[in-house]
Amino acid sequence: EIVLTQSPGTLSLSPGERATLSCRASQSVSSSYLAWYQQKPGQAPRLLIYGASSRATGIPDRFSGSGSGTDFTLTISRLEPEDFAVYYCQQYGSSPYSFGQGTKLEIK
Amino acid sequence: EVQLVQSGAEVKKPGESLKISCKGSGYSFTSYWIGWVRQMPGKGLEWMGIIYPGDSDTRYSPSFQGQVTISADKSISTAYLQWSSLKASDTAMYYCARPRDGYNDYWGQGTLVTVSS
Numbered sequence: 001e002i003v004l005t006q007s008p009g010t011l012s013l014s015p016g017e018r019a020t021l022s023c024r025a026s027q028s029v030s031s032s033y034l035a036w037y038q039q040k041p042g043q044a045p046r047l048l049i050y051g052a053s054s055r056a057t058g059i060p061d062r063f064s065g066s067g068s069g070t071d072f073t074l075t076i077s078r079l080e081p082e083d084f085a086v087y088y089c090q091q092y093g094s095s096p097y098s099f100g101q102g103t104k105l106e107i108k
Numbered sequence: 109e110v111q112l113v114q115s116g117a118e119v120k121k122p123g124e125s126l127k128i129s130c131k132g133s134g135y136s137f138t139s140y141w142i143g144w145v146r147q148m149p150g151k152g153l154e155w156m157g158i159i160y161p162g163d164s165d166t167r168y169s170p171s172f173q174g175q176v177t178i179s180a181d182k183s184i185s186t187a188y189l190q191w192s193s194l195k196a197s198d199t200a201m202y203y204c205a206r207p208r209d210g211y212n213d214y215w216g217q218g219t220l221v222t223v224s225s
Binding site: 044047093 | 216
């Protein structure tokens with residue numbers, strides 16, 4: 001089973017700043033089968049990125065994903081107020097399709 | 109429009125059984141996997157398992173194998189998650205989601221299950 005470790009646990013930034021979130025896998029994720037989700041309080045998760053770097057439909061281009069193998073990154077170029085939320089990565093290259101423990105992005 | 113609509117919140121006692129549902133619409137239900145994700149209070153997302161309604165092929169996370177049963181009724185485009193004997197530790201929000209090539213592109217609204225004596 002692939003274990004995903006996200007860092008940092010909490011990231012405190014201000015609107016307009018750049019956010020960099022990390023997701024590290026315990027073994028290589030095949031074919032870059034790595035997704036990122038955003039979850040706001042009281043809401044279901046929302047797909048942001050799949051295939052490590054492809055934006056889902058309707059996702060603003062300030063969100064970008066990169067990486068391969070065991071190291072992946074979600075970057076938000078300029079934070080908007082609505083971007084403060086919890087972010088999860090998920091690998092879907094090997095069952096079980098595990099999630100990371102999440103990074104909480106909070107307003108500084 | 110793709111929609112996954114889940115059944116309502118449940119309050120149960122330890123030892124009781126429960127079956128919650130997730131109805132898909134706006135797409136060919138038998139052509140996509142559908143899965144379940146647990147979120148315990150204040151915690152992260154946990155992948156439980158998936159089912160392919162077309163042939164009922166089912167995969168479970170080892171953490172949930174034997175603890176829950178995932179099923180589907182393709183005649184009514186509905187997937188289910190069931191427990192035979194609930195524990196307090198089953199208290200959580202449960203989401204259904206549609207995996208497209210593995211990643212979840214659509215999610216249900218969630219079903220809150222509370223198990224308390």
